[in-house]
Amino acid sequence: MLRFLLQRIATIVPTLLFVSMLIFGLQQLLPGDPARVLAGEDQDPSVVAYLRAKLHLDEPLPVRYLYWLNGVLHGDLGESLRIQKSVLELIAEKLPVTLQLAVMAMMVALTIGVAMGILSAVKKDTVWDYAANVVALWGLSTPNFWLGIMLILLVSVNLGWLPASGFVSPFEDLAANLKSMIMPAFVLGNAIAAVLMRHTRSAMLQVLNADYVRTARAKGLEERVVVLKHALRNALIPIVTLGALEFGTLFSGAVLTEQVFSIPGFGKLIVDAVFNRDYAVVQGVVLFTATAYVGLNLLADLAYFLINPRMRG
Amino acid sequence: MRTRKFAATLLCAIGALALGGAASAQTTLRIGLAEDPDILDPTLARTFVGRIVFAGLCDKLFDLDEKLNIVPQLATGFQWSPDNKALTIKLRSGVTFHDGEKFDAAAVKFNIERHKTLAGSNRRGELAPVTTVDVVDDSTVRLNLAAPFSPLLAMLTDRSGMMVSPKAAQAAGATFGSKPVCSGPFRFVERVAQDRIVLERFPNYWNKAEIHFDKVLYQPIVDSTVRLANLKSGQLDFIERMGTSDVAALKSDNRFKMQKIVELGYQGITINIGKSDFAQKNPLGRDPRVREAFELSLDREGIVNVAMDGEGLPGNQWVPPTSQFYAKNVPIPKRDVARAKALLKEAGVPNPSFTLMTPTTSDAQKIAQVVQAMAKEAGFDVKIQSTEFATSLNLADKGQFDAYVLAWSGRADPDGNLQSFHQTKQPLNYAGYSVPEVDELIGKSRTAVDPAARAKIFEQIAARVAKDRPVVYLYHRNWLWAYNAKVSGLRTVPDGMVRLQGLRFQ
Numbered sequence: 001m002l003r004f005l006l007q008r009i010a011t012i013v014p015t016l017l018f019v020s021m022l023i024f025g026l027q028q029l030l031p032g033d034p035a036r037v038l039a040g041e042d043q044d045p046s047v048v049a050y051l052r053a054k055l056h057l058d059e060p061l062p063v064r065y066l067y068w069l070n071g072v073l074h075g076d077l078g079e080s081l082r083i084q085k086s087v088l089e090l091i092a093e094k095l096p097v098t099l100q101l102a103v104m105a106m107m108v109a110l111t112i113g114v115a116m117g118i119l120s121a122v123k124k125d126t127v128w129d130y131a132a133n134v135v136a137l138w139g140l141s142t143p144n145f146w147l148g149i150m151l152i153l154l155v156s157v158n159l160g161w162l163p164a165s166g167f168v169s170p171f172e173d174l175a176a177n178l179k180s181m182i183m184p185a186f187v188l189g190n191a192i193a194a195v196l197m198r199h200t201r202s203a204m205l206q207v208l209n210a211d212y213v214r215t216a217r218a219k220g221l222e223e224r225v226v227v228l229k230h231a232l233r234n235a236l237i238p239i240v241t242l243g244a245l246e247f248g249t250l251f252s253g254a255v256l257t258e259q260v261f262s263i264p265g266f267g268k269l270i271v272d273a274v275f276n277r278d279y280a281v282v283q284g285v286v287l288f289t290a291t292a293y294v295g296l297n298l299l300a301d302l303a304y305f306l307i308n309p310r311m312r313g
Numbered sequence: 314m315r316t317r318k319f320a321a322t323l324l325c326a327i328g329a330l331a332l333g334g335a336a337s338a339q340t341t342l343r344i345g346l347a348e349d350p351d352i353l354d355p356t357l358a359r360t361f362v363g364r365i366v367f368a369g370l371c372d373k374l375f376d377l378d379e380k381l382n383i384v385p386q387l388a389t390g391f392q393w394s395p396d397n398k399a400l401t402i403k404l405r406s407g408v409t410f411h412d413g414e415k416f417d418a419a420a421v422k423f424n425i426e427r428h429k430t431l432a433g434s435n436r437r438g439e440l441a442p443v444t445t446v447d448v449v450d451d452s453t454v455r456l457n458l459a460a461p462f463s464p465l466l467a468m469l470t471d472r473s474g475m476m477v478s479p480k481a482a483q484a485a486g487a488t489f490g491s492k493p494v495c496s497g498p499f500r501f502v503e504r505v506a507q508d509r510i511v512l513e514r515f516p517n518y519w520n521k522a523e524i525h526f527d528k529v530l531y532q533p534i535v536d537s538t539v540r541l542a543n544l545k546s547g548q549l550d551f552i553e554r555m556g557t558s559d560v561a562a563l564k565s566d567n568r569f570k571m572q573k574i575v576e577l578g579y580q581g582i583t584i585n586i587g588k589s590d591f592a593q594k595n596p597l598g599r600d601p602r603v604r605e606a607f608e609l610s611l612d613r614e615g616i617v618n619v620a621m622d623g624e625g626l627p628g629n630q631w632v633p634p635t636s637q638f639y640a641k642n643v644p645i646p647k648r649d650v651a652r653a654k655a656l657l658k659e660a661g662v663p664n665p666s667f668t669l670m671t672p673t674t675s676d677a678q679k680i681a682q683v684v685q686a687m688a689k690e691a692g693f694d695v696k697i698q699s700t701e702f703a704t705s706l707n708l709a710d711k712g713q714f715d716a717y718v719l720a721w722s723g724r725a726d727p728d729g730n731l732q733s734f735h736q737t738k739q740p741l742n743y744a745g746y747s748v749p750e751v752d753e754l755i756g757k758s759r760t761a762v763d764p765a766a767r768a769k770i771f772e773q774i775a776a777r778v779a780k781d782r783p784v785v786y787l788y789h790r791n792w793l794w795a796y797n798a799k800v801s802g803l804r805t806v807p808d809g810m811v812r813l814q815g816l817r818f819q
Contacts, residue, residue, distance in 0.1 A: 032704045032706060033706075033710070037703040038359070040359025042435060045438075047437075054433070082352065083352050084352045090506060152538075165534060165542070166508070260536060260539060262507075262508075262532070262533070262539060264506065269507065275702070
């Protein structure tokens with residue numbers, strides 16, 4: 001067990017080091033001088049010079065990388081030069097927001113996707129099936145930002161039901177928090193709901209034709225019990241796996257959704273940082289994300305190791 | 314049955330949530346900003362939008378009125394020395410900072426010196442002519458200058474004139490901007506980056522009778538449609554810079570009001586006439602006749618109509634025609650395609666081709682497209698090169714462009730729109746414009762204190778710049794403010810700042 005763990009960690013360290021180089025290197029490929037962007041409209045030469053020195057822009061690339069790496073190893077991801085706030089603080093502030101959005105979007109996606117998938121499989125080749133397919137196609141082909149703005153205009157401006165945008169912390173006011181997150185979660189979950197619907201439908205169709213389902217029906221079980229208790233349980237396995245995989249997609253989708261709904265999350269943080277050439281923020285956020293992925297992978301490997309006796313050999 | 318119950322509960326919950334928001338006490342003014350401000354330290358701040366927040370947070374020595382006159386704020390009066398090399402300022406008494414510290418001459422000295430010396434200060438250039446600051450007495454301070462400098466007073470109506478608490482600034486050091494302490498009508502409560510900036514009423518404000526809100530909330534919402542949606546749905550009371558295409562629809566809605574103010578800045582096309590060898594490679598940069606033809610091919614009114622839905626004022630100088638410093642001897646040229654064609658023929662290039670670099674903002678894109686179409690009628694082949702803003706700035710600085718669509722937010726004194734752009738080797742002189750006569754005239758305009766004398770000098774500069782065309786000025790945008798009809802007492806000062814004094818809910 002210990003050996004396995006050490007082996008895995010031994011591969012992770014060079015991976016992360018490589019990732020850190022990649023992040024740093026790619027960032028340098030961005031055109032535009034960050035000192036000039038940060039210096040604002042006036043472009044005061046003394047301010048530009050000060051920012052260049054602060055960013056070590058006059059040093060060779062490898063030296064700059066080492067400066068940054070040194071900070072990272074000491075737990076310092078740097079500071080946003082635009083608003084003077086430490087990158088770690090920014091991450092701690094924004095990550096929970098995006099996590100909440102992604103979780104709520106997944107709940108929306110699962111509720112809509114699985115329900116429609118079942119309906120369309122059970123009522124195969126009926127009006128219900130066609131309708132569900134049309135809705136799924138619509139969900140897949142509707143751009144996030146368009147749907148977002150349309151919903152804002154309908155639900156917030158015309159009906160006045162929900163706030164048009166913004167974010168309230170759940171610790172401040174839970175009701176207001178949910179109100180501000182329902183619409184973005186729906187918009188973000190919408191496309192994934194369509195994917196889940198298609199997969200649920202095909203998995204259900206397969207299962208519904210299986211022998212044991214026929215047996216269940218032959219036993220005289222109510223159709224509802226057959227579908228929900230016997231068929232769905234088995235059909236859900238690939239859906240859950242897919243749902244977990246799509247969680248990553250939700251994170252990238254959140255970038256656009258957060259822009260439209262002005263939600264101060266991870267996505268908005270990184271997009272604004274790229275446009276403002278706030279290097280420390282971009283590097284810190286990407287490195288954090290990469291580390292999180294690597295860490296989760298390690299956990300998955302460990303779980304696999306514990307579950308599967310053959311790997312323990 | 315269980316599902317039905319659940320659905321009913323869910324519906325009730327959504328209904329309750331929806332109703333819950335309707336009733337909330339209204340002593341908070343909620344303002345929607347077009348961008349997230351940068352650091353909230355007047356010495357380091359670099360953005361236009363940041364100044365809007367400062368208007369609630371930090372008082373200045375002087376302020377501007379609707380007609381751009383300089384009026385006292387923390388000062389009560391001023392006096393230039395006979396040689397115009399010293400400015401004596403009388404200060405308001407009984408003013409305290411948000412931390413209870415007293416505002417006096419020593420605080421002013423501290424602030425001016427901080428602006429001049431803090432690492433990374435964006436005010437150093439503005440205050441460069443100030444050599445020393447003397448505390449004459451508790452309520453009198455004197456700024457000594459190396460040479461007369463007429464734009465100084467106007468600079469003190471902006472961030473250079475903002476006063477922060479010396480005690481708090483010394484204690485916080487370089488992180489002062491994360492919890493600024495000033496002496497304005499509202500004090501800092503919290504900031505969540507990209508989400509909100511919250512200020513609360515400062516009970517000891519010297520002019521508290523004019524303040525009618527308990528709190529002010531600034532929310533950056535970048536998308537103008539979403540910003541407007543927030544106003545319409547009641548989440549915001551006020552939005553700045555509404556989209557020009559929304560004006561018509563909002564006009565007919567009597568729940569809201571609008572204000573338009575012609576900006577201090579401009580939208581224009583900078584032409585590379587000497588920044589790099591690009592200038593010589595291209596007929597536009599090489600030959601003044603081609604530039605004249607280009608300007609004659611443009612219909613400014615048409616550009617304003619297409620790019621801004623009519624929400625702008627055509628112009629041909631660095632200040633709008635409404636300014637007292639607009640040179641009337643250089644009127645806006647009328648479009649004349651025939652003359653443009655003749656000029657091109659004379660220059661021997663009937664079909665000159667050049668690249669027009671444009672940032673990816675929608676205004677700039679629209680301008681580029683209209684300009685392309687208009688110039689084509691005179692024979693120009695304009696290639697549009699859409700470039701992300703940071704990159705375009707870099708290319709402009711290196712001189713790797715033929716022409717560049719560039720806007721400037723403007724300063725109260727015309728010098729702020731002129732000197733850095735047209736004096737040799739100044740930071741914003743992307744055109745690479747260098748004419749000794751103009752350099753000298755700009756120098757003169759800065760030392761002349763009498764406005765009439767300055768206006769005369771500006772006329773001479775305008776005449777020369779209009780001939781050389783380092784920048785073809787197109788128009789001056791309208792600041793478009795939209796707000797709930799219950800908001801009253803709004804003051805429309807051309808600097809585009811939202812002043813909170815006098816503002817109230819009816």
